[in-house]
Amino acid sequence: MRQRQFTTKITVHHSLASKTSMKDIMRWHVGERGFEDSGYHFLVRKSGLIEPGRDLRNVGAHKIGDNTVSVGAVFEGDFRTETPTADQYDSFNLLRTMLTKVYGPLPVEPHRRIGNKCPGKNFDFNLI
Numbered sequence: 001m002r003q004r005q006f007t008t009k010i011t012v013h014h015s016l017a018s019k020t021s022m023k024d025i026m027r028w029h030v031g032e033r034g035f036e037d038s039g040y041h042f043l044v045r046k047s048g049l050i051e052p053g054r055d056l057r058n059v060g061a062h063k064i065g066d067n068t069v070s071v072g073a074v075f076e077g078d079f080r081t082e083t084p085t086a087d088q089y090d091s092f093n094l095l096r097t098m099l100t101k102v103y104g105p106l107p108v109e110p111h112r113r114i115g116n117k118c119p120g121k122n123f124d125f126n127l128i
Contacts, residue, residue, distance in 0.1 A: 001036055002059045004068060007103040010096060011063045012128075013040065013074040013111045014084075014119040020076040022051040035061050040072040042095060048087030050095055063111055071099060071106070079120025089127040096128065 017024070022043050029035040038053035039061035045051060054060055054072075062072035073095065075088055099106055108128055111118035 001055070002068075003057050004059050006069050007071060007099075007106065008069045009066065009071075010099060010106050010108045011060075011066055011070045011072050011111055012092075012108055012119050012123070013062060013072065014079045014123065015043075015074050015076050016078050016080075017076075018078055018082060020074075021045075022053055025053065025074065029061070037061075040074045042071070042073045044073060044075045044088050044092050044095070046076050046085045046088060048085070048091040050091050066109075070109075075119060075123070079122040081122075082120075083122045084124070084127075089124075092128055 020043065022038060025038050025040060025043060029039050030037065040053045041056050041060055042053060043051040056071065060067045060070065060072040063070060073092065075084055077084060096108065
């Protein structure tokens with residue numbers, strides 16, 4: 001697996017499933033899509049638990065055009081109809097602080113901006 005040479009951003013996603021584990025994501029990505037590993041580097045559960053995915057040193061498989069420069073974090077939930085929990089925002093902010101210590105300041109970007117598609121219309125970027 002290729003290693004990321006530069007890290008310039010964090011890309012956030014939602015899982016589109018109300019209940020999700022890294023085991024589920026591995027089944028979707030490896031079992032169903034044929035990826036080598038989870039496309040995401042981290043899963044932020046509703047409880048605030050952060051589950052590791054793809055090795056942080058490796059290029060992700062979560063956003064075409066940005067995989068080689070971004071860390072992929074997916075939030076458990078479908079934010080078209082649900083709202084992220086306070087624990088998710090808090091844990092993500094701790095994760096972002098940790099990543100900043102490793103890579104320097106990193107902007108956070110949505111997977112898809114147009115139409116609030118990902119991470120969904122209920123994701124509040126003002127809380128991260």
